[in-house]
Amino acid sequence: MNSPKEPLLLSAINPFALAEVVARRKFRWNKMKNPHEKLSEIFNVPQEKLFAHDSIIINPTMRVEDGRVHHLKHSEARRRMRRFMDDETRQRIHHHGKGRGMRIKGLTLENTADRVMQAIALRSDSDFESAPQPPKGGANAKEQFTPIVAANDEQEIWNPEGIVWADKGSFFQDHAEWSDPMQGALGDCYFISSLCSVAWSRPYVIVNATCPAEDGNEDNPYHLVSFYNDKNKLESVEVSELLPVQEDSLDYKFARSSEEKEVWPAVMEKAYVKWRTGGLSDRPFYELIEAGDPVEACRHLIGGKKTYRYTANYGAQMLFSFVTDNSLYGRTVNPMVAWTYASQPEGYDYSKAQLVAGHAYSILGYILTDDEQRYIVLRNPWGTYGAVQGCLQGTYSSKTSKYLSTIKLGENGVFAMEIMTFKKLFAGMGVVK
Numbered sequence: 536m537n538s539p540k541e542p543l544l545l546s547a548i549n550p551f552a553l554a555e556v557v558a559r560r561k562f563r564w565n566k567m568k569n570p571h572e573k574l575s576e577i578f579n580v581p582q583e584k585l586f587a588h589d590s591i592i593i594n595p596t597m598r599v600e601d602g603r604v605h606h607l608k609h610s611e612a613r614r615r616m617r618r619f620m621d622d623e624t625r626q627r628i629h630h631h632g633k634g635r636g637m638r639i640k641g642l643t644l645e646n647t648a649d650r651v652m653q654a655i656a657l658r659s660d661s662d663f664e665s666a667p668q669p670p671k672g673g674a675n676a677k678e679q680f681t682p683i684v685a686a687n688d689e690q691e692i693w694n695p696e697g698i699v700w701a702d703k704g705s706f707f708q709d710h711a712e713w714s715d716p717m718q719g720a721l722g723d724c725y726f727i728s729s730l731c732s733v734a735w736s737r738p739y740v741i742v743n744a745t746c747p748a749e750d751g752n753e754d755n756p757y758h759l760v761s762f763y764n765d766k767n768k769l770e771s772v773e774v775s776e777l778l779p780v781q782e783d784s785l786d787y788k789f790a791r792s793s794e795e796k797e798v799w800p801a802v803m804e805k806a807y808v809k810w811r812t813g814g815l816s817d818r819p820f821y822e823l824i825e826a827g828d829p830v831e832a833c834r835h836l837i838g839g840k841k842t843y844r845y846t847a848n849y850g851a852q853m854l855f856s857f858v859t860d861n862s863l864y865g866r867t868v869n870p871m872v873a874w875t876y877a878s879q880p881e882g883y884d885y886s887k888a889q890l891v892a893g894h895a896y897s898i899l900g901y902i903l904t905d906d907e908q909r910y911i912v913l914r915n916p917w918g919t920y921g922a923v924q925g926c927l928q929g930t931y932s933s934k935t936s937k938y939l940s941t942i943k944l945g946e947n948g949v950f951a952m953e954i955m956t957f958k959k960l961f962a963g964m965g966v967v968k
Contacts, residue, residue: 542828548594552719553654704796704797715793718916732872741799790804842966846961851957858964864934873913883960889922925952
């Protein structure tokens with residue numbers, strides 16, 4: 536199957552990155568004994584609601600009713616978020632007493648909702664009436680995901696409250712690595728997972744996709760970044776390394792690298808925003824790329840042909856073979872991605888499995904154990920919160936012609952899920968080659 540029946544629009548936000556924007560400080564999540572408890576404390580939302588399959592914090596613009604997915608306008612999502620946060624605040628004030636503050640400096644029950652909405656940038660539609668908008672659904676629904684639309688004004692810049700633009704470091708510290716891309720407080724899980732998949736299977740593509748632009752210099756570098764359009768022809772945009780960061784701390788708001796002082800994932804995200812929206816400004820409208828198709832995003836990065844596999848239509852062995860056919864020595868050689876259902880399947884609990892509804896994941900490869908157990912190796916683009924249900928412990932080793940990679944399962948968002956569990960909990964997977 537080479538295209539989905541309906542546009543595949545995945546828009547989950549990284550709550551760990553969002554929490555840092557809300558609390559206005561960085562956290563070392565991997566050093567915490569219970570990071571999920573800290574998230575609950577920051578958002579003033581119980582863990583069971585925060586990580587529920589219908590979490591408004593993680594997926595504010597998506598609502599599922601009667602099995603159908605509705606992608607909300609930002610004004611509607613804002614009202615929905617306000618109702619949810621206000622209701623949570625009233626409940627907590629009732630239980631804990633009015634005025635009880637949190638341990639996060641400057642964050643109280645009364646201002647949490649405003650902080651969250653500001654961090655997610657849930658604007659009202661009138662705020663950007665002339666901003667470029669994705670096309671509406673129609674006969675060519677499969678083409679809907681790629682709205683290379685005209686910008687509202689070539690001089691228009693995106694400059695939201697609380698954001699400044701700063702150079703955070705060098706493009707590469709070493710080279711493009713699979714663990715570098717980490718999603719921020721933006722609903723573009725589809726793009727960050729595709730960056731990881733490409734950096735893993737074809738790292739040279741990231742290097743070749745960029746080159747120095749004439750407008751830049753050593754003090755203010757500019758990059759010419761190329762993407763493949765709907766006709767598989769390369770198109771390029773110029774972007775600087777100035778990135779949107781939080782005004783008070785200069786910490787990242789959106790995509791970042793796991794390596795400190797490395798900026799290539801953030802610059803690639805910025806270039807993708809500029810290319811997708813068709814603007815000429817070096818400060819493009821980030822919000823306009825929320826929700827998308829990770830298979831299509833992989834094609835934008837490497838060109839080629841897309842293939843989709845929906846788990847409901849294929850047996851476990853066929854799904855496993857789909858991964859092995861695109862792998863060598865246990866690791867993918869063509870970028871592959873997978874995605875969950877917009878709402879958890881009946882009889883299963885995503886929060887207990889540590890999966891996120893309507894979310895994109897990278898596929899790194901597979902494991903076939905000595906007793907013939909089959910596992911698919913995946914990574915959450917958050918860089919944490921890997922799945923636990925039906926998952927293998929230990930390490931994952933994969934070989935290339937030059938070296939052996941060993942990754943510890945359960946860290947950096949990486950997990951190996953048994954194929955039958957994958958079939959039940961994931962909606963589909965795809966590849967580009």
